[in-house]
Amino acid sequence: MxxxxxxxxxxxxxxxxxxxxxxxxxxxxxxKASQVVxxxxxxxxxxxxxxxxxxxxxxxxPFVWGFLLTLVFMTVFGVLLQVIVLRPMIGxxxxxxxxxxxxxxxxxxxxxxxxxxxxxxxFPPIFETQAVRIAGLEVQSVYLLSLVIxxxxxxxxxxxxxxxxxxxxMRATAFDQQVAQSLGISVRMVFAMxxxxxxxxxxxxxxxxxxxxxVSSGLSFYGIKVFPAVILGGLDSVLGAVLGGIIIGLxxxxxxxxxxxxxxxxxxxxxxxxxxxxxxLMIKPYGLFGTKNIERV
Amino acid sequence: MDGTVATAPKRWVDTLxxxxxxxxxxxxxxxxxxxxxxxxxxxxxxxxxxLLGANGAGKSTTLKAISGLLKTEEGEIxxxxxxxxxxxxxxxxxxxxxxxxxxxxxxxRRIVADMTPHENLRLGAFTRSDSEVKADIERVYAYxxxxxxxxxxxxxxxxxxxxxxxxxxxxxxxxxxxLMDEPSMGLSPLLVKEVFGIIRRxxxxxxxxxxxxxxxxxxxxxxxxxGYVMEQGKIVLDGTAxxxxxxxxxxxxxxxxxxxxxKRFKNLKSYKRxxxxx
Ligand SMILES: Nc1ncnc2c1ncn2[C@@H]1O[C@H](COP(=O)(O)OP(=O)(O)OP(=O)(O)O)[C@@H](O)[C@H]1O
Ligand SMILES: [Mg+2]
Numbered sequence: 001m002x003x004x005x006x007x008x009x010x011x012x013x014x015x016x017x018x019x020x021x022x023x024x025x026x027x028x029x030x031x032k033a034s035q036v037v038x039x040x041x042x043x044x045x046x047x048x049x050x051x052x053x054x055x056x057x058x059x060x061x062p063f064v065w066g067f068l069l070t071l072v073f074m075t076v077f078g079v080l081l082q083v084i085v086l087r088p089m090i091g092x093x094x095x096x097x098x099x100x101x102x103x104x105x106x107x108x109x110x111x112x113x114x115x116x117x118x119x120x121x122x123f124p125p126i127f128e129t130q131a132v133r134i135a136g137l138e139v140q141s142v143y144l145l146s147l148v149i150x151x152x153x154x155x156x157x158x159x160x161x162x163x164x165x166x167x168x169x170m171r172a173t174a175f176d177q178q179v180a181q182s183l184g185i186s187v188r189m190v191f192a193m194x195x196x197x198x199x200x201x202x203x204x205x206x207x208x209x210x211x212x213x214x215v216s217s218g219l220s221f222y223g224i225k226v227f228p229a230v231i232l233g234g235l236d237s238v239l240g241a242v243l244g245g246i247i248i249g250l251x252x253x254x255x256x257x258x259x260x261x262x263x264x265x266x267x268x269x270x271x272x273x274x275x276x277x278x279x280x281l282m283i284k285p286y287g288l289f290g291t292k293n294i295e296r297v
Numbered sequence: 298m299d300g301t302v303a304t305a306p307k308r309w310v311d312t313l314x315x316x317x318x319x320x321x322x323x324x325x326x327x328x329x330x331x332x333x334x335x336x337x338x339x340x341x342x343x344x345x346x347x348l349l350g351a352n353g354a355g356k357s358t359t360l361k362a363i364s365g366l367l368k369t370e371e372g373e374i375x376x377x378x379x380x381x382x383x384x385x386x387x388x389x390x391x392x393x394x395x396x397x398x399x400x401x402x403x404x405x406r407r408i409v410a411d412m413t414p415h416e417n418l419r420l421g422a423f424t425r426s427d428s429e430v431k432a433d434i435e436r437v438y439a440y441x442x443x444x445x446x447x448x449x450x451x452x453x454x455x456x457x458x459x460x461x462x463x464x465x466x467x468x469x470x471x472x473x474x475x476l477m478d479e480p481s482m483g484l485s486p487l488l489v490k491e492v493f494g495i496i497r498r499x500x501x502x503x504x505x506x507x508x509x510x511x512x513x514x515x516x517x518x519x520x521x522x523x524g525y526v527m528e529q530g531k532i533v534l535d536g537t538a539x540x541x542x543x544x545x546x547x548x549x550x551x552x553x554x555x556x557x558x559x560k561r562f563k564n565l566k567s568y569k570r571x572x573x574x575x
Binding site (some may be wrong): 162165168169171172175176177178179181182183184185186 | 364365366369370392393395396400401403407409410411412416419420421422423424465470528
């Protein structure tokens with residue numbers, strides 16, 4: 001056994017997994033608040049990454065400014081998307097809303113290809129040192145950044161949902177929209193806020209991945225990775241989304257380890273999470289943390 | 298009878314400035330189901346007014362029409378108007394109406410079960426942005442000391458505690474008018490007494506105006522100064538609490554224990570004889 005490879009891959013799995021967790025959280029946020037299954041979540045990463053890349057390369061902005069401007073843009077984008085496209089769909093059958101988000105996904109994919117081309121583009125280098133050594137393991141600086149940002153986002157979510165009145169309002173709306181309205185909460189405001197936060201958080205993840213791997217349409221694959229993560233964790237559980245994401249990240253990398261050292265089947269890391277997903281759903285149909293009455297309206 | 302037209306004596310509610318005025322409203326659910334058929338009532342400022350009636354009479358619908366929550370149930374006010382402090386509020390969204398100072402405590406308490414009592418109370422203050430929210434939470438705990446000891450999820454509270462939490466949550470919004478829908482529902486007689494004692498105190502100590510919907514007419518009339526009786530979407534009788542308590546029909550239907558057979562006011566001689574409209 002190659003123990004340092006296993007250790008290295010486990011670490012990678014944790015880092016990628018927290019990033020999956022962050023994207024899964026932003027997916028669950030939309031589902032919980034507005035009961036919309038957003039198939040365009042991956043495109044949020046893509047749009048955020050392209051926007052940031054464009055600001056950095058076109059205007060030579062320092063990374064921090066380009067990044068902050070991207071977040072402002074994504075806030076506006078999330079609100080407009082909700083207000084213009086999804087608000088009119090309130091009350092329509094679930095399947096229609098799903099078709100709309102699938103349509104959005106295809107539309108944004110095409111739009112990004114049209115605007116930025118089909119080739120992967122690297123981000124301008126952000127760090128002087130490419131890698132640091134921690135306990136004998138090689139860790140890329142960007143991975144470290146990714147981990148720190150992911151954990152910061154998770155802490156911000158935890159604070160938001162327990163301490164801020166808007167977070168409480170969002171939870172109340174997820175619990176019962178009529179009750180929320182009786183308390184003076186505007187459900188429209190909550191929906192718009194959920195989409196804005198989700199777009200921003202996904203864009204952060206998109207920028208992080210873009211810095212590591214370059215920006216390309218492959219980024220939106222994260223939106224698909226999110227499905228095993230959230231279904232594993234339970235569609236309506238934010239904590240479950242995080243854990244689901246970490247588990248998927250670890251599984252991928254451990255599968256990769258066995259594949260590259262013993263099995264040699266190739267590409268096992270891509271499908272392993274989906275096999276595990278099927279097995280888990282057979283045992284726990286509502287995911288590890290999901291609630292049964294998920295269909296409640 | 299000397300032939301001159303007798304002017305009806307002025308009602309007690311008409312002698313006081315009204316905080317809430319509902320004028321001849323008609324409410325339709327799902328575009329077809331007519332539930333309120335020209336309902337009118339007045340709630341004087343600083344008073345408790347009871348709205349009584351049998352199951353399905355339209356009491357909850359009346360409250361939802363006032364609070365705007367009707368909109369969340371495919372209901373619509375198709376005629377008439379509602380005025381709060383002189384200003385028309387019918388047609389506004391529920392969150393706007395809460396901001397104007399009307400708070401509905403819905404039937405069945407409807408607390409947020411997966412949050413703590415403390416978080417529920419904070420939610421009650423959602424529309425406020427002043428710095429006294431923390432102090433108000435303590436004030437609510439002073440009214441309901443047992444809520445303070447409950448740190449688990451609100452869903453695990455007893456029925457009585459949930460009702461108290463629902464009322465406390467309403468207080469957090471600092472409303473001028475509370476619409477209370479069947480606070481006694483499912484509570485033991487002792488708890489009903491306690492809850493009504495608190496309703497009276499809120500009115501006396503905080504000056505909050507209350508429109509109280511109740512099945513328990515005896516209790517309601519014991520705290521209210523005026524009452525309305527409604528049937529099939531209309532007010533059929535109104536008067537001061539004393540008048541209603543002494544009224545034979547009210548006694549028979551709401552205060553006495555004359556079997557469970559459902560009769561109607563309409564079929565009663567005494568009602569037909571004194572038939573009057575608002
Ligand atoms: N959302 C709705 N859609 C359609 N019809 C409704 C709706 N809500 C109430 N109704 C109907 O309106 C009528 C009045 O209902 P409402 O709940 O106002 O009565 P209530 O006086 O509060 O009765 P209870 O004492 O049982 O609470 C009933 O016939 C009910 O079936
Ligand atoms: Mg009712």
